[in-house]
Amino acid sequence: MACALGACEKEPLPDATFVSSSMIKGFDPITAGDVVAGGAQANVYDCLYEYHYLKRPYELKPMLADGMPEVSEDGLTYTIRLKKGVLFQDSPCFPGGKGREVTAHDFVWCFKRLMGVPSSTGKWLYEGRFVGLDDWARRCQEQIRKLYDRVNEYYPFQHPALDAIVAEEIPGLRALDDYTLEFTLTEPYPQFVLTLAMIYSCVYPKEALDYWGMDFQTHPVGSGPYIVDEYWPFDLRVRMRRNPTYRDDRYPSEGTAEDRANGLLADAGRKLPILDRVDIRIIENSSPRWLQFLQGQLDRVETEKDIWDEAMTAVGALRTDIAAAGVRVDISKKPDIAYTGFNMEDPIIGAPAGERGKKIRQAICLAYDQQGWIKVMRNGFWAIPADGPVPPDLAGRVEVPNPYQPRDLDRARRLLAEAGYPGGRGLPELVYEMSGSTAVSRNGAEILKSSCADIGIRLKLNSQTWSQFLAKVRKKNAQIYGMAWVADYPDAENFLQLFYGPNGSPGPNNSNYRNPAYDRLYERMKVMQPSPVRDEIIAEMIAIVNEDCPWSYTDYRVQYTYVQEWLRNFKYQAMTYWPLKYYDVDREAKARRVGRGAGEAD
Numbered sequence: 001m002a003c004a005l006g007a008c009e010k011e012p013l014p015d016a017t018f019v020s021s022s023m024i025k026g027f028d029p030i031t032a033g034d035v036v037a038g039g040a041q042a043n044v045y046d047c048l049y050e051y052h053y054l055k056r057p058y059e060l061k062p063m064l065a066d067g068m069p070e071v072s073e074d075g076l077t078y079t080i081r082l083k084k085g086v087l088f089q090d091s092p093c094f095p096g097g098k099g100r101e102v103t104a105h106d107f108v109w110c111f112k113r114l115m116g117v118p119s120s121t122g123k124w125l126y127e128g129r130f131v132g133l134d135d136w137a138r139r140c141q142e143q144i145r146k147l148y149d150r151v152n153e154y155y156p157f158q159h160p161a162l163d164a165i166v167a168e169e170i171p172g173l174r175a176l177d178d179y180t181l182e183f184t185l186t187e188p189y190p191q192f193v194l195t196l197a198m199i200y201s202c203v204y205p206k207e208a209l210d211y212w213g214m215d216f217q218t219h220p221v222g223s224g225p226y227i228v229d230e231y232w233p234f235d236l237r238v239r240m241r242r243n244p245t246y247r248d249d250r251y252p253s254e255g256t257a258e259d260r261a262n263g264l265l266a267d268a269g270r271k272l273p274i275l276d277r278v279d280i281r282i283i284e285n286s287s288p289r290w291l292q293f294l295q296g297q298l299d300r301v302e303t304e305k306d307i308w309d310e311a312m313t314a315v316g317a318l319r320t321d322i323a324a325a326g327v328r329v330d331i332s333k334k335p336d337i338a339y340t341g342f343n344m345e346d347p348i349i350g351a352p353a354g355e356r357g358k359k360i361r362q363a364i365c366l367a368y369d370q371q372g373w374i375k376v377m378r379n380g381f382w383a384i385p386a387d388g389p390v391p392p393d394l395a396g397r398v399e400v401p402n403p404y405q406p407r408d409l410d411r412a413r414r415l416l417a418e419a420g421y422p423g424g425r426g427l428p429e430l431v432y433e434m435s436g437s438t439a440v441s442r443n444g445a446e447i448l449k450s451s452c453a454d455i456g457i458r459l460k461l462n463s464q465t466w467s468q469f470l471a472k473v474r475k476k477n478a479q480i481y482g483m484a485w486v487a488d489y490p491d492a493e494n495f496l497q498l499f500y501g502p503n504g505s506p507g508p509n510n511s512n513y514r515n516p517a518y519d520r521l522y523e524r525m526k527v528m529q530p531s532p533v534r535d536e537i538i539a540e541m542i543a544i545v546n547e548d549c550p551w552s553y554t555d556y557r558v559q560y561t562y563v564q565e566w567l568r569n570f571k572y573q574a575m576t577y578w579p580l581k582y583y584d585v586d587r588e589a590k591a592r593r594v595g596r597g598a599g600e601a602d
Contacts, residue, residue, distance in 0.1 A: 012277060013277075014239070014277040014278055014279040015275040015276055015277050015278060015585050015587075016275055016278050016279075016299045016567065016580075016583060016585050017278070017279040017280075017281060017297060017298050017299055018278070018279070018280050018281070018298065018299060018300060018578060018580075019280070019281050019282075019283050019289050019292075019293075019298050019300075019301055020036050020040075020280055020281070020282050020283075021036075021282075021283065021284055021286070021289070021302075021304075022034075022036050022282070022284065022436070022466045023036075023233060023236075023282055023465070023466055023467060024036055024037055024040045024231075024233070024238060024280065024282065025037050025233075025466075025467060025470075026217035026218065026233075027040070027041055027044060027216070027217055027218065027219075027220035027228060027231065028216055028217050028220075029041055029045060029110070029114070029122075029199055029200060029202050029204065030113060030114050030117055030119075030120040030121065030122055030200070031119070031120070031121050031122075032121070032122065032199045032200060033121035033122070033470070034470070035486050035577050036577065038198075038199045038577065039576060039577025039578040040238060040280060040577075040578060041199050041202070041220070042199055042224070042576050042577070042578065042579070043224055043225060043226040043240060043278075043578060043580050043581065044089075044220045044222040044224045044226060044227070044228060044240075045199060045202035045203065045204060045220070045222035045223070045224050046063055046064045046086070046102075046202060046203060046222060046223045046224050047063050047064065047196060047197050047198065047199065047201050047202045047203070048062070048063060048064050048065040048080060048082075048107070048181075048196040048197075048201065049061065049062060049063050049065055049193065049194075049196045049197040050062075050063040050197050050576075051197060051573070051575045051576070052252060052254070053251075053252050053571065053573060053579060053582050054252050054254065054255040054256070054259050054264060054265075054571060055252075055254065055255070056256075057395075057490065058490045058574075058575055060193065060194065060197060062083075063197070064082055064083055064086055064102065064203065064223070065080050065081065065082060065083070065196075066081045066082055066083045066084075066179075067081060068193075069193055074188075075185075075188035075190075076184055076185045076186075076187070076188065077182065077183070077184050077185070078182070078183040078184075078185070078192065078193070079176075079180065079181070079182050080180070080181045080182075080183070080196075081179055081180050081181075082102070082103070082104055082107075082178075082179045082180070082181070083247065084101075084179060085101065085247070086101065086102045086223055086247045087099045087100065087101055087102065087223060087245045087247075088100055088101075088102060088204075088205050088221055088222065088223050089221055089222060089223065089224075089227050089243050089245065090227075090244075090245060091207075091208065091211075091219075091221045092211065093205065093207040093208045093210070093211035093212065093221060094205075094207055099205075099221075099223075099245060100205070101178075102203055102223050103175070103178040103179070104175035104176070104177065104178055104179055104180055104181045105175045105178065106203050106204070106205060106206070107175070107181055107203050108170075108173055108174065108175045108181070109166070109206055110201075110202065110203050110204060111126070111173055111201070112136075112140070112166060112170070112173070113157050113209075114126070114200055114201075115127075115133060115136075115137040115140075116136070116137050116140035116141060116144065116157060116166070117141070117144065117157050118141045118144060118145060119506075121474070121506050121507075122200035123137070123507065124497075124502075124503045124507035124508055124509075125195055125198065125200050125201075126195075127502065128186060128502070129172075129185055129186060129189060129192070130170065130172030130173050130183060130184065130185060130186065131170075131171045131172030131184045131185070131186055132170045132171040132172050132173075133170050133172055133173055136165070136168060136170050139165060140162070140165050140166070143161070143162060143165060144156070144157065144159075144162065147159050147161060147162075156213075157209065158206065158209045158210050171184060172184040172185065172186070187527050188527045189526065189527060190527070190528070190529050190530075191489060191491055191493055191494070191526075194488075194489035194490075194491065195488070195489065197489065197575070198488050198489070202222065203222070203223065204220070204221055204222050205221055207221075208220070208221035218231045218232060218233075219231075223243075223246075223247070224243065224246070225242070225243055225246050225249070225272060225273040225580070225581040226240040226241065226242065226243055226273065226278065226580065226581070227240065227241055227242075227243050228240055229241050236281060236282040236283070237279060237280065237281050237282065238279065238280040239277070239278075239279055240277070240278045240279070240280070240580075241276065241277050241278075242273055242275070242276045242277070243273075246272075246273065248271065249271070249272045249581070250269050250270065250271060250272060251267040251268055251269060251270040251271075251272055251274075251569070251582060252265075252268065253265070253268040253269055259571070262571075263568065263569075264569060264571055266568070266569075267568070267569060267584060272581040272582065273580065273581035273582075274569075274581070274582070274583065274584040275580065275583055275584065275585060278580050280578070281298070284436065284438060285438055286304050286305070286306040286307050286438075286440060287306060289301055289307070290306070290307045290310055290311070293562060293564075294322075294325075296564065296590070296593040296594040297594070298564075299563070299564050299566075299567045299583075299585070300561055300562065300563045300564065300567060300570065301561070301562050302559065302560070302561050302562075303382060303560040303561070303562065304440060305376070305377050305378070305379060305440055305443070306440060307562075308379040308381070308382070308560070309379070311329075311562060312379070312381070316381045322562075325565075325593075326564065326565025326566075326589070326593075327562055327563065327564060327565065328562075328563050328565070329560055329561065329562055329563070330559075330560070330561040330562075330563055330570065330571075330572055331558065331559070331560055332558070332559045332561070332572035332574075333392070333393060333558060333559070334391075334486070334556070334557045334558060334559040334572075334574060335391050335393070335394055335486065335487040335490060335574050336391060336484055336485060336486040336487065336556065336557055336574075337386050337389065337390075337391055337484065337485055337495065337553065337554070337555075337556055338383075338386070338482070338483070338484040338554040338555050338556075338557065339386070339482070339483060339484070339485075339551040339552065339553050339554050340364075340368070340432075340448060340480060340481070340482050340551065340552040340554060341473075341478075341480070341481050341482070341483055341510055341511045341550070341551055342361050342364075342479075342480055342511055342549070342550055342551070342552075343476060343478055343479050343480070343481075343511060343512060344511050344512045344513045344514065344550055345476055345512045346479050348360070348427075348428060348430070348479070349361055349430065349479065349480070350512075351514070355419075356419045356420055357419075358548060358549065359415045359416065359418050359419035360415075360416065360419050360421070360427070360457075361548075361549035361550070361552075362404050362412075362415050362549050363412040363413070363415040363416040363419070363455060363457075364412075364451070364452060364457065364549075364552055365404040365405070365549050365552040365553075366404050366405075366407065366408045366409070366411050366412035366415065367407065367409060367412040367451045367452060367454055367455045367457075368407065368448065368451045368552050368554075369407060369447060369450070369451045370385045370386075370405070370406070370407065370553075370554065370555065371385065371407070372447055372451075373444065373447050373554060373555065374555055376443060376444075376447060377440075377443065377444050377447070378555065378557070381558070381560075382557060382558045382559075382560050383555035383556060383557045383558060384555060384556050384558070385405070385406075385553075385555055385556075386553035386554055386555050386556050387402045387405055387553060388400055388402060388542050388545075388546065388553065389495050389496065389498065389499070389542060389545060389551070389553070390492045390495045390496070390538075390542070391487070391495070391556045392556060394487065394490060394491065394492055394495075395490060395491045395492060395530060396491055396492025396493065396496075396530065396534070396535070396538055397492055398492075398535050398538045398539045398542060400539050400542040400543055400546065402546045402553075403546060403547065404546065404549060405553070409454055409455060412454075412455045413455050413456070416455055416456065416457070421456075422456075423455075423456040424455065424456025424457045424458065425456070427456075427457060427458075429458040429459070429460050430452070430457060430458065430459050430460070430479060430480055431459075431460045431462055431479045431480065432445055432448060432449065432459050432460065432461050432462065432479075432480045432481065432482070433462050433464070433469055433472055433473070433478040433479070433480065433481040434461055434462060434463045434464065434469070434482070435464075435466055435469040435470075435481070435482060435483070436463065436464075436465070436466060436469075437463040437464070437465070441463065442461065442463070444482065445461045445482070446461070448480075448482070449461060459480075469481070473505065473510050474505045474506035474510075475505070475506075476504075476505050476512060481510075482554070483510060484557075485498060485508075486574065487574060487575070488575075489575070490574075490575075492538060493525065493526055496522060496525070496538065496541055496542075497509075497522070497526070498510075498511075499511075499513045499515075499518060499522075499541075499545050499550065500518075500519060500522045501513070501514035501515070501516075501518075501519045502519075511550040511551060513545075513548065513550035515544060515545075515548060517544060518541055518544045518545065521537050521540055521541045521544075522541060524537055525537045525538060525541065559572055559574075564590070564593075565586070565589055565593075566585050566586040566587070566589035566590040566593070567583060567584075567585060568583065568584040568585065568586060569582045569583050569584050570583065
């Protein structure tokens with residue numbers, strides 16, 4: 001009888017369902033190295049700061065901080081006070097299952113774990129930044145490696161053998177009391193406060209790691225608006241529900257006249273989050289994503305090649321039949337760059353090959369058919385050719401001529417001959433690592449393969465899963481690969497650090513590029529406030545990178561997002577992939593399309 005009764009009760013439907021084109025690799029913030037993972041985690045964890053949802057240009061505002069930082073006159077010491085009464089989500093990791101208050105000590109512990117665990121992909125963010133932190137992190141990592149579990153590939157940061165070093169006070173990273181943090185920097189870092197809005201700097205309790213161990217990846221505990229109810233990677237779905245103990249957080253009351261006209265201020269002052277239940281589905285292929293969107297099963301979907309062909313006309317307008325169904329398209333600039341990366345440690349095309357390797361890279365850059373890529377992969381509309389490492393309209397963007405653009409096959413062939421490989425003869429087959437196995441991924445890779453073939457270079461395409469791809473890049477085992485970088489914070493420095501030598505893999509410098517002249521300029525630039533002198537340094541840095549060609553620039557994307565008529569409060573937010581707490585759903589409009597209201601049980 002119990003089984004029969006249980007079978008009659010189905011889980012409630014989500015209020016909204018969103019989609020990811022790649023696997024969400026987990027909920028451990030120290031490995032939040034991509035947009036998808038960081039976007040999902042941002043709904044579970046809180047940081048000290050966040051970006052105002054509606055304001056453009058992006059404006060920082062307090063999240064768990066009780067105001068903006070107090071900064072010393074020399075720009076080295078930041079004092080930040082926390083809001084009181086913020087609770088971690090209820091979890092069995094706490095006595096009685098009730099979440100405790102977030103304190104400054106939790107932030108210190110999380111920063112230490114970010115920097116002290118060897119497998120952390122976020123160490124690059126604060127290396128060399130805090131007084132005493134690098135030395136402590138080095139000693140901590142040495143101790144952790146002695147405890148490394150080679151079977152589980154797990155670094156036990158919470159192992160009792162580490163208690164003494166974890167408890168050490170770091171001069172540049174202190175909790176003055178339960179509600180006051182003090183950061184002391186080794187040098188001025190104008191972007192520091194911006195990093196405090198990145199998911200790497202979020203807060204979570206030590207108790208969760210002690211309780212869940214390796215399973216913390218699938219059982220996260222934060223203080224954010226949503227609790228992960230269910231996440232098992234092989235189910236290709238994440239289920240989230242409203243955090244009932246979430247702090248008093250309100251929908252913004254400030255916006256533009258356009259925001260008001262678009263209904264984006266209708267919920268001004270409303271307590272967040274608005275939706276009770278949210279699902280994120282993982283659907284790698286674009287065709288089923290678009291089909292489910294048309295059926296009303298997904299609330300928003302981003303365009304890509306195949307979806308554009310189904311949704312848009314030849315002149316770049318939404319098809320009338322789709323618009324008649326209530327779907328709207330949001331068009332926004334995306335602060336990102338897509339690129340082809342060359343592993344600078346590779347013996348054939350990298351630094352070990354010296355001038356020969358450089359000329360091969362320069363030849364590929366000149367041979368690359370950017371316009372063909374944009375026509376085929378971006379449908380000729382939703383991207384513009386990239387001419388440098390910093391996207392347009394970003395603070396610190398400087399126009400610098402690129403000597404290896406536009407496409408010039410004759411010059412590319414001459415460079416290849418100068419490298420000792422006329423017509424490609426004698427050059428071994430190169431390998432391009434694909435980040436997926438879909439037809440779309442292969443189409444994009446084929447454009448690079450064809451471009452290389454035009455000058456005699458043979459290119460092998462190797463497909464794999466996203467996780468396998470990331471592991472290969474981070475272990476420096478990828479010779480050539482395609483990737484994109486979306487701004488962590490809205491400043492050119494966030495892109496220029498992708499070429500800083502000490503940031504090599506598994507840090508964000510995936511190409512493992514190292515140029516002493518560039519590094520010296522970067523170290524000067526990173527401590528400077530915006531100024532004409534800073535712009536001159538940035539221009540010199542870009543010129544160096546353009547000449548060395550660790551990347552072949554692909555494009556800067558324009559974000560086209562298709563949104564269902566019932567999804568309210570949607571505004572593209574480049575700093576957070578899924579800002580779910582702001583969204584609302586018109587349940588009546590959704591019921592008319594889908595057949596019943598969101599959240600209604602079977």
